[in-house]
Amino acid sequence: MTPLKFELDNGTVVETTVRTLLNGGYAGRSQDDVRAHVRELAELGVPAPTETPALYPVSPYLAQQTGTVAAPHEHTSGEAEWALVVAGDRPEDLLLTVACDHTDRALEVHGVAWSKNAAPDVLGSRAWRLVDVADRIDDLTLTAWVGAEKADTEIQRGTLAELLPPRYWVGVLEERGLLRPGTVLLSGTIPMHGQVDQFAGAWRVELGDPSTGGALGVAYDVERLPEPIG
Template identity: 70%
Template structure:
């Protein structure tokens, strides 16, 4: 597996991913969770038996890429933040932008399966979590599908990084090489999620700094079968 490389305030940090986890239904507001469940229900995805959920996926799916290949036209991203455990110290935990690209056709058969069918795209820059922890709820989270804003909110709408660090610690997974994606916020149903490009931005209102990840979606040729 290729390591991920992050620019952290001008310092390069390299991480080889050993454990990759996707949180789901992780809104702090139960209204937002219900809205996301409803979005997925429109695509035929059954409601979970508990929330939040945590889906382990193959570590090689954590990528920093400009292009995501797709086998058909019903795949789409989700605006998320990602925790990256880059070392043993508290200051080694990084926060970056992420987009969980999911196969919506497969999702109706199993959310965990659908997570294995597309990559988790991460930004190439990151903040140290300790540097933004005191204002993390105010950090903005925005997604554009095909150039149109489809998701917009703040990290205050999702379970906190501190919550997930405690979960990782309790499960023995708070170790170098673990990457966790946060789950997402509701989408604007008026915007086509099955777009040819996705961009996710984390914005820090206190500094004006923005971390992003962006990629094009490329349809693969039809199978010969």
């Protein structure tokens, strides 16, 4: 099992062991836009989901707080997301943090669920209690930057209003009996800017709160694995 630690704004450190890791997919607030996106991906060879929004179980050890992601080839990339962390049994134990879902794009054309299990979900080391930001959740911002060596070119920018809200996913977890300590769920992502190369050597994602000026960040470098023998 994977232990994660999150520092809250009051300096408290919350530790949880990941027992269930889930990736939301096709999770835009507008499902009409999602269906259009599914058709676009189908033209690129990515299999369409049987229903949307989708939810993909991921091996728990892939939830990581790391500064380096190892990649087997050049066609992997991240995605700016928020993550819901169930750190206890009380409502105040639901944490919101920033995340980057690194995905094997070459494998994605064979199965999205497979591609999600081929690379880590990188989570930030700081978090907010969901109850503290729930009343302004749609105003929170998601921004991602990429680059060959330094993540300084913007590739994603939007607000959480573009995605299904945490309360939706809390309901899904309750229905499935998964709203329990050790569950981590990533939100799905917002659109990428079309002219920016996502296959970058560095990724950085920020979850911002305009009302307070606060922000949660995560960043990592992508390093190629050595070439295989055989």
